[in-house]
Amino acid sequence: MNKSEKKSDSKQAIFDISKEENFPDWYTEICKVAELADIRYGVKGFTPFLPWSVMSMEIMFDFLEEALHRKGHLPMIFPTVIPESNLTKEADHVDGFTPQVFWIKDYGADGELEERLALRPTSETALYPMYSLWIRSWRDLPLKRYQRASIFRSEVKSTRPFLRGREFLWIESHNVFASHDEAKDQVMEDLETTKEIVTGIYGVPVMVFKRTQWDKFPGGLNTYAADTLMPDGKVIQLPSTHDLGDNFARAFDIQYLDENNETRYAYQTCYGPAISRIYGAMISVHGDDKGLRLPYTVAPYQVIIVPIYKSKNEAEVMEFARKIESELHEAGIRVYLDARDTTPGWKYNFWEMKGAPIRVHIGPREVRDDKVMLFRRDLMKREPVSSTGLIEEIKQLGEAIDKTLLEQAESKFEGLVVDADSIGTIIDALDKGKIARVEFCSTDMDGYDCAGRIEERTSGEIRGTRIDTDESPQGVCVICGKVAKEIVYIARSY
Amino acid sequence: MNKSEKKSDSKQAIFDISKEENFPDWYTEICKVAELADIRYGVKGFTPFLPWSVMSMEIMFDFLEEALHRKGHLPMIFPTVIPESNLTKEADHVDGFTPQVFWIKDYGADGELEERLALRPTSETALYPMYSLWIRSWRDLPLKRYQRASIFRSEVKSTRPFLRGREFLWIESHNVFASHDEAKDQVMEDLETTKEIVTGIYGVPVMVFKRTQWDKFPGGLNTYAADTLMPDGKVIQLPSTHDLGDNFARAFDIQYLDENNETRYAYQTCYGPAISRIYGAMISVHGDDKGLRLPYTVAPYQVIIVPIYKSKNEAEVMEFARKIESELHEAGIRVYLDARDTTPGWKYNFWEMKGAPIRVHIGPREVRDDKVMLFRRDLMKREPVSSTGLIEEIKQLGEAIDKTLLEQAESKFEGLVVDADSIGTIIDALDKGKIARVEFCSTDMDGYDCAGRIEERTSGEIRGTRIDTDESPQGVCVICGKVAKEIVYIARSY
Numbered sequence: 010m011n012k013s014e015k016k017s018d019s020k021q022a023i024f025d026i027s028k029e030e031n032f033p034d035w036y037t038e039i040c041k042v043a044e045l046a047d048i049r050y051g052v053k054g055f056t057p058f059l060p061w062s063v064m065s066m067e068i069m070f071d072f073l074e075e076a077l078h079r080k081g082h083l084p085m086i087f088p089t090v091i092p093e094s095n096l097t098k099e100a101d102h103v104d105g106f107t108p109q110v111f112w113i114k115d116y117g118a119d120g121e122l123e124e125r126l127a128l129r130p131t132s133e134t135a136l137y138p139m140y141s142l143w144i145r146s147w148r149d150l151p152l153k154r155y156q157r158a159s160i161f162r163s164e165v166k167s168t169r170p171f172l173r174g175r176e177f178l179w180i181e182s183h184n185v186f187a188s189h190d191e192a193k194d195q196v197m198e199d200l201e202t203t204k205e206i207v208t209g210i211y212g213v214p215v216m217v218f219k220r221t222q223w224d225k226f227p228g229g230l231n232t233y234a235a236d237t238l239m240p241d242g243k244v245i246q247l248p249s250t251h252d253l254g255d256n257f258a259r260a261f262d263i264q265y266l267d268e269n270n271e272t273r274y275a276y277q278t279c280y281g282p283a284i285s286r287i288y289g290a291m292i293s294v295h296g297d298d299k300g301l302r303l304p305y306t307v308a309p310y311q312v313i314i315v316p317i318y319k320s321k322n323e324a325e326v327m328e329f330a331r332k333i334e335s336e337l338h339e340a341g342i343r344v345y346l347d348a349r350d351t352t353p354g355w356k357y358n359f360w361e362m363k364g365a366p367i368r369v370h371i372g373p374r375e376v377r378d379d380k381v382m383l384f385r386r387d388l389m390k391r392e393p394v395s396s397t398g399l400i401e402e403i404k405q406l407g408e409a410i411d412k413t414l415l416e417q418a419e420s421k422f423e424g425l426v427v428d429a430d431s432i433g434t435i436i437d438a439l440d441k442g443k444i445a446r447v448e449f450c451s452t453d454m455d456g457y458d459c460a461g462r463i464e465e466r467t468s469g470e471i472r473g474t475r476i477d478t479d480e481s482p483q484g485v486c487v488i489c490g491k492v493a494k495e496i497v498y499i500a501r502s503y
Numbered sequence: 504m505n506k507s508e509k510k511s512d513s514k515q516a517i518f519d520i521s522k523e524e525n526f527p528d529w530y531t532e533i534c535k536v537a538e539l540a541d542i543r544y545g546v547k548g549f550t551p552f553l554p555w556s557v558m559s560m561e562i563m564f565d566f567l568e569e570a571l572h573r574k575g576h577l578p579m580i581f582p583t584v585i586p587e588s589n590l591t592k593e594a595d596h597v598d599g600f601t602p603q604v605f606w607i608k609d610y611g612a613d614g615e616l617e618e619r620l621a622l623r624p625t626s627e628t629a630l631y632p633m634y635s636l637w638i639r640s641w642r643d644l645p646l647k648r649y650q651r652a653s654i655f656r657s658e659v660k661s662t663r664p665f666l667r668g669r670e671f672l673w674i675e676s677h678n679v680f681a682s683h684d685e686a687k688d689q690v691m692e693d694l695e696t697t698k699e700i701v702t703g704i705y706g707v708p709v710m711v712f713k714r715t716q717w718d719k720f721p722g723g724l725n726t727y728a729a730d731t732l733m734p735d736g737k738v739i740q741l742p743s744t745h746d747l748g749d750n751f752a753r754a755f756d757i758q759y760l761d762e763n764n765e766t767r768y769a770y771q772t773c774y775g776p777a778i779s780r781i782y783g784a785m786i787s788v789h790g791d792d793k794g795l796r797l798p799y800t801v802a803p804y805q806v807i808i809v810p811i812y813k814s815k816n817e818a819e820v821m822e823f824a825r826k827i828e829s830e831l832h833e834a835g836i837r838v839y840l841d842a843r844d845t846t847p848g849w850k851y852n853f854w855e856m857k858g859a860p861i862r863v864h865i866g867p868r869e870v871r872d873d874k875v876m877l878f879r880r881d882l883m884k885r886e887p888v889s890s891t892g893l894i895e896e897i898k899q900l901g902e903a904i905d906k907t908l909l910e911q912a913e914s915k916f917e918g919l920v921v922d923a924d925s926i927g928t929i930i931d932a933l934d935k936g937k938i939a940r941v942e943f944c945s946t947d948m949d950g951y952d953c954a955g956r957i958e959e960r961t962s963g964e965i966r967g968t969r970i971d972t973d974e975s976p977q978g979v980c981v982i983c984g985k986v987a988k989e990i991v992y993i994a995r996s997y
Binding site: 055058064142 | 541543544545546549550551552553554557558560561577578579580581582583584586589601602603604605606607608609610611612614619620622629630632633636637648653655657670672
């Protein structure tokens, strides 16, 4: 083939869909053209994840696992299958998860298992019978563990790559303590971990809620969850953490001898950051009309080098480009030299659509002057810099990009909450893609009926009470008019 | 509690089983007391893997994935389930794997899927229908991908933690090329990767065989596999790589337009390093009668710091120990300060059983003289070193330990192969835990009957022909007396 032809690749490189005006299309199209996931697998809700998303998700896993490890949690890998008899030990938990379970009964040509096996919909009932065997005395506590796992749920809602699937990727941390206070501290630490990693590293701002009693984890005491806002004005739940009290310890017989040799039930927590869902939210929050904008921290390639040459100076440009590539690689920067046989312009569009945070353009002039052109995707700006000190420039630019992405996302969060005191004002708020803040009778089960009326009339859902702000109700419930015990937040949601 | 009591933990620390004389017991016991896996999960062949094994396996995954990435393979994550209709597309492949498949048919309380789903027994039939959609022209080739995945097979053989389970952990690399020559080159590169990582990093020596036609991957053309020797004189298959020819391309319609615009079938390879199995082989090869001996490269903690003090000097010893811990951590060494309330002697036994490669002992004398005692697990030797330059000393010692472990393992490999020319001499060799090298009629299907007679009479199995040595037969088949076309190797196996 004649290299000078510079044929364009058949794949699309230019992306142009208004994210704010048409988010569903934007999302579907970017998953396709950026090759993040392929929905043509042929089994509802099961979607292959492709290299460009997987490389980021691997990095996202690494950050979260490092944080958990640093905070004293150790990794395990449990079987994917759970015996049916385990699943039925905690009554509320069974009711909550059984409708979503995939069951294995048959094997081989005509084998049949003695007991059905569930594909794990969450792993409490896999782990806790073993915890019951492992924990004997106060010396074995706290027990802080986590696993990275695939989770399976036969969702009835419509599925979408990353955001909601019948198989998704998560980390689940399951912890056991001697006292309820330690368990409550763990729950707060989990929320800190969410803010540290999801907001601090992935750049996704969150609001943290204590869920209502009718919206908590089945079998637990209290659920705390982080929500973020999607471009269509709906919120999506990101990691939740659960104070299980001693409910599961009683169901699974997790007891320990305390220092006075008395037998006590242990207290437990679990925390489930779903990396695939967080990835879906992250690309939605940061993307723009030209495609993805990936944070420097988690981009598969942080820097793309685009060589620009005609035949007569190909050799010198490529030599210079390879030298830069090798220097950046040595410095631990994830770099890709795009030497494909297409035009520089095609490559610019391609990597803008893919969301690579930084590009380095190298042409004959750059070689001559020993400099490069540095392009940042977030602001679509370029400036020439000397190739001496390039590594430091790139690292600083990476930090600046992530700061900008977070600031832009946070500015959308500001002014998001609107006070409302009637069905009408709630609807007005939700129709504008906002979150309504209202006085409400109760988040215990006695508030369930009022919540139902809100959902019915506004399509909004109570996300719970804020735990990261200090606020107390002054008036009456927006629905029933009784004295309000709580201030709750209402939003449309995924 | 009174710290000066120095109670021993209730868990066992001293390990003492002869690995050579009683390998099955050694293996079962070390999995239990070193807390590698727990066989009490209650579902045959499904075993939770615990932190001490998982932390090593994560590192082992990292090394292999880095090598694959460096050699041009990118990661994907495919669904765990495969539609039954996909599984039946390649006839030999179906016959090979269907007997081992777990099937999902039911979900929820009473839902039934339209089509049964298999838990993946290997992923050709999950990936290749998508490959058929992705590959259009010669520009899309080569396509080099891999995924890290759990694999499910309803094994009839008895299961053992890591070595053989109904769920195990692997990487599978699936690659597509325009020509058969490129595919063959990939297979050779995979064997190099095995040697680079399994031998070079994990310290497990292997012999590489081309399998016979009756022992190849179902649906493939040729299988190449690395075997290592276990302490009981049986061999175990470590990674295998398969030249699939264009068999699967024809079954799954993977075609491309070549540079002359002609439609051609592609050629494929797959490579499947099973990390959990390699972990089981690695600990078996390196362990000794006192427990595990983990290579420095893959040990969860490379250095254990053991502080030694009485109450009066606890503060100064702990301060010094923490300073050393922090220096090693800063230098990227995986270090653990064992501050548990037990005796130093108990800790020595514990970490010898766990196989931590290096220990640093710090007592009042070490604090005074600004030095530490350095202990290496492989040779059970200690020597004092200055705490200045400790990091360099530890890194060198780590390399020396891995060199020793590999040399010791390789020395068991030497003299392992014995020439045999009769059933009797084959049995003699196998009974001594050796591998018999014999002249054999054919590794094509016309040799199948002779192979059956060997297996029946010797309990040995033909592992194939060597591809890493150059050897040609001179005589006649040890069974049928026809002219020998091959030299084959016979061993008892897992």
